[in-house]
Amino acid sequence: MTDATENTKLIDVIDLRKSFGELEVLRGINVTINKGDIVCVIGPSGSGKSTFLRCLNCMEDPTSGHIIFDGTDIADMKVDINIHRRKMGMVFQQFNLFNNKTVIQNIMLAPVHIGLSDLRKAKLKAAFGKGPKPEKTKEQIISEAHDRAIELLTRIGLQDKADVYPSTLSGGQKQRVAIVRALAMNPEVMLFDEPTSALDPEMVGEVLDLMKQLALDGMTMVCVTHEMGFAREVGSRILFIDEGKILEENAPAEFFANPKHPRTREFLSKVL
Amino acid sequence: MYTNLFLAVIKNESLLQNSFFRKLDKFLDVLINKGGYTRVLVGLKNTLIIAILGLVIGVLIGTLIATVRVIPKYKVLPRVLNGICTFYVGFFRGTPMVVQLLLFYYVMLPLMGLNMSGVNVSIIVFGLNSGAYISEVMRSGIQSVDGGQMEAGRAVGLSFSTTMMKIVIPQAVKNILPTLGNEFIALIKETSVVSFVGAADLYVAFNMIGTNSYEFMVPYLAMAIIYIVIVVLITLGIRLMERGLKRSDRRN
Ligand SMILES: Nc1ncnc2c1ncn2[C@@H]1O[C@H](COP(=O)(O)OP(=O)(O)O)[C@@H](O)[C@H]1O
Ligand SMILES: [Mg+2]
Numbered sequence: 001m002t003d004a005t006e007n008t009k010l011i012d013v014i015d016l017r018k019s020f021g022e023l024e025v026l027r028g029i030n031v032t033i034n035k036g037d038i039v040c041v042i043g044p045s046g047s048g049k050s051t052f053l054r055c056l057n058c059m060e061d062p063t064s065g066h067i068i069f070d071g072t073d074i075a076d077m078k079v080d081i082n083i084h085r086r087k088m089g090m091v092f093q094q095f096n097l098f099n100n101k102t103v104i105q106n107i108m109l110a111p112v113h114i115g116l117s118d119l120r121k122a123k124l125k126a127a128f129g130k131g132p133k134p135e136k137t138k139e140q141i142i143s144e145a146h147d148r149a150i151e152l153l154t155r156i157g158l159q160d161k162a163d164v165y166p167s168t169l170s171g172g173q174k175q176r177v178a179i180v181r182a183l184a185m186n187p188e189v190m191l192f193d194e195p196t197s198a199l200d201p202e203m204v205g206e207v208l209d210l211m212k213q214l215a216l217d218g219m220t221m222v223c224v225t226h227e228m229g230f231a232r233e234v235g236s237r238i239l240f241i242d243e244g245k246i247l248e249e250n251a252p253a254e255f256f257a258n259p260k261h262p263r264t265r266e267f268l269s270k271v272l
Numbered sequence: 273m274y275t276n277l278f279l280a281v282i283k284n285e286s287l288l289q290n291s292f293f294r295k296l297d298k299f300l301d302v303l304i305n306k307g308g309y310t311r312v313l314v315g316l317k318n319t320l321i322i323a324i325l326g327l328v329i330g331v332l333i334g335t336l337i338a339t340v341r342v343i344p345k346y347k348v349l350p351r352v353l354n355g356i357c358t359f360y361v362g363f364f365r366g367t368p369m370v371v372q373l374l375l376f377y378y379v380m381l382p383l384m385g386l387n388m389s390g391v392n393v394s395i396i397v398f399g400l401n402s403g404a405y406i407s408e409v410m411r412s413g414i415q416s417v418d419g420g421q422m423e424a425g426r427a428v429g430l431s432f433s434t435t436m437m438k439i440v441i442p443q444a445v446k447n448i449l450p451t452l453g454n455e456f457i458a459l460i461k462e463t464s465v466v467s468f469v470g471a472a473d474l475y476v477a478f479n480m481i482g483t484n485s486y487e488f489m490v491p492y493l494a495m496a497i498i499y500i501v502i503v504v505l506i507t508l509g510i511r512l513m514e515r516g517l518k519r520s521d522r523r524n
Contacts, residue, residue, distance in 0.1 A: 059423060086429035096420035100442045109438065110428035178424075185428060 008035045010189060010220055011056060016065035016075075018051055018244075025051045027244035029065070033189070033222060038215050040231035040252070041224045043241035044267060049224040052241060053193050056222065057081075057088040070188070086114065089182025089190040093198050095174040097166035097181070104162040107149040107181045108142075114185075115141035145184070152180035156210060172203030176210055183214075190214065192223040228271060232256055240264050292489075299481065299490035308481045315477030316498065322394045322466060322473070323459040329399025330459075331452070334406025337361065338444075339436055341411050357407070364404030370465045373397050377469040390471030394463070402459055409451045413444035453510035457503050474498060 011033040018026040025048045033039055041049050054060040056067060058074055058081050067075045074084045098106050116138060125131035136144075153159045156176045166174055175195055182190060192211070196204040208230050215221060215234050225231055231238055231252060238255040240248040240263075247261045256272075259265045302308045337357045343350045364372065377393050417440050425435030445452070467476045478495040482488035 057427065059427065082426075082429045082431055084429075085427060088427075090424075090427035092420060092424065092427075094418075094420050096418075096424035098421060098424065098439050099418075100439065100446070110430060113434060113438070114429060182428065 009033075010035045010037075010070070012066070012068040013056070014066040014068065016052070016055055016067065017063045018048075018055055018060060019063045025244050026055065026062075029241075029244075029246055031239065031246060031249070033220065035188075035220050036218050036236075037220055037222075038234055038236045039222045039239060040235035040237070041222065041239045041241060042226070042228070042231060042267075043239075047241050048244040049241050050193050053191050053222060053224050056191055057085050057090060059090070086110070086185050087188045089179075089185060089187035091175070091178055091182055091190065091192045091195050093194045095166075095171070095178045095198070097169075097174055097178055099166060102163050102165055103158065103169070103177055104146070104149050104153065106166065106177060107152060107184045108145045110181075111145040111148070111184050112142055115145065148184060149180075152183055153177075156180055170203060171199045172206045175199065175203075175207045179207075179210055179214075189220040189222065192221065192225070194224050194226065196225070196227060226271065228256075240267065242267070295487050295490045298485040298487055299494070302481045302485040306484065308477070308484070311472070311477040311480055312474070312498075314472055315474040318391050318394075318466070318471055319460065319463045319473045320502075322391065322398055322463050322471070323456065325395045326398025326402055326459050327452075327456050329395070330402030330406045330455070331410075333399065333403025334408075334410045335441060337403065337407035338410035338414055339433075339441075341407070342414050343432070361404045361407055364401050369397070369401055369462050370468055372401055373466065373469050390466065390469040393469050394466040394471045398459055398462070402455055406452070406455060409448050409455070410441075410444060413448035413451075414440055416447050417443045449510065449514055453506060457506055460502055460506070461499065 009032060013029055013031045013033075016026055016029040017024065029052060031039075041052065043049050051060055055062050055075075056069075058067070061077065062075045065075060066073045069084055070087070072079060072084065074081060097103075098109065101109060115136075119134050119136065119138060119141060122131060122134040126133045150159060150162065153162055156179075158173060158177065161169065161173065161177075166177070169177065179190075179195070195211070196207050199207065204227070208227060211221070211223070211230070212234055223231075223235075233252075235252045238248075238250055238252050239246050240255070240259075240261070242263050248255065248259065248264045250260075255264075256268070259268055303312070337360065340350065340353045340357050343354075345351050345354065373394065376397050377388075377390070381388055381393070414436075421439050421443065422432075422435055425439050426432070430438070463473050464475045466473050467479075474495055478491040479488075482491040485491070
């Protein structure tokens, strides 16, 4: 590996294994995700795609192996995972918007909460003479988060939905709000777990379009998806996972034109 | 007083009615002219204070216990806390409220060398007791909230406890509001035993009026009516609150 790729390395997954009780779901995954990569993860149902994605931000704790993110092994249980998760956005199949919060509150909640708790810590430190006075006030943190939320909502054309509750949105709108909620934390990477699988067909396009925009903006993305068109067009790399292992990894053009592994060929013949 | 006039008009009525109105007259005399109403107001105040503060303490304790119960139990600390909570809930659900009041007032306080009014003791014991019940209700409320809500909170970097407080528990409370209302009504009704530790509640007030007027029919009837009115008002209040909380469920 050259120095150039070493510099752009974002996530390094080393011999990742995950078992649920007796069932070994991930059986030694090794993969490197570089800044700007659009990695599309495909494979049969139950092969461990979601588990792999959820291990990347330790929503599932790996049974063994390492996840080196920004130079830190976040698979180590001693690491404060909350700090690292803020830099990894996650989008779920079922949207999971906060039902008791309005759309704009959904987007502002984490930035404001984290901003304010950091502010409290900084104030405490400054009071003991151990750090500089915090630069921003409480009001500034909230108004900045608000402005950013409005900007994000405007970007997806839902600024007029800022004050409604999620239950009044369509599936496509919910998922787009979920995506910008993750973006509000300015993450370094976005993790998508079948973001369009729970949507009515006519709403798939709007979500995929937003994801394409993110890709064009240079966001690093890991997407578990069944949308082969999206994977081929937008992906920079395809991972094919079967029975908890990466069987094949290639650029999309080569992957779809010349699948090497017999299981890949079998899978593609079913879905294409 | 007022009924004297009335009684004169219906002199020819049956003996039963006659005697009832005489009783009513005696009752009103003690209630209004002899200051009985101040006792009733004090009793009403104590009954409400004990039930309301008991419920507030109960919700806090119950939420805390329910949270401990749903924490993933990989580590030692959550397991120890869980054991303590199981004991606590078992004790308070396994003994009658009167026994708890008596134990607290006549055993715990002297042992600790403390002095406390009957009302304060009642508030604490009602809080501890309803905490045990509410913890079970709250746990099922928390479990009825979709697991994706916790996941989404954790995924944006919020801690377990922050996500619990800001996202999961508000939704859980909404789900269990009717049950919490029932718990409040149960507490109101159970206040009728706090006189065991010398707290002046509605029972004490009406019992006093009965003693002073040498008849108990009307005072206890009046007491029953007050309890029913309180319960009906609470029921209406809960309805209104539920309607307000339904806002976030509305669909287009
Ligand atoms: N929390 C869990 N507990 C037990 N088994 C699980 C859990 N999550 C996933 N599994 C199992 O792991 C396997 C892989 O699941 P998953 O990663 O969701 O597959 P995919 O996303 O590729 O369909 C499945 O057999 C599933 O039943
Ligand atoms: Mg899956």
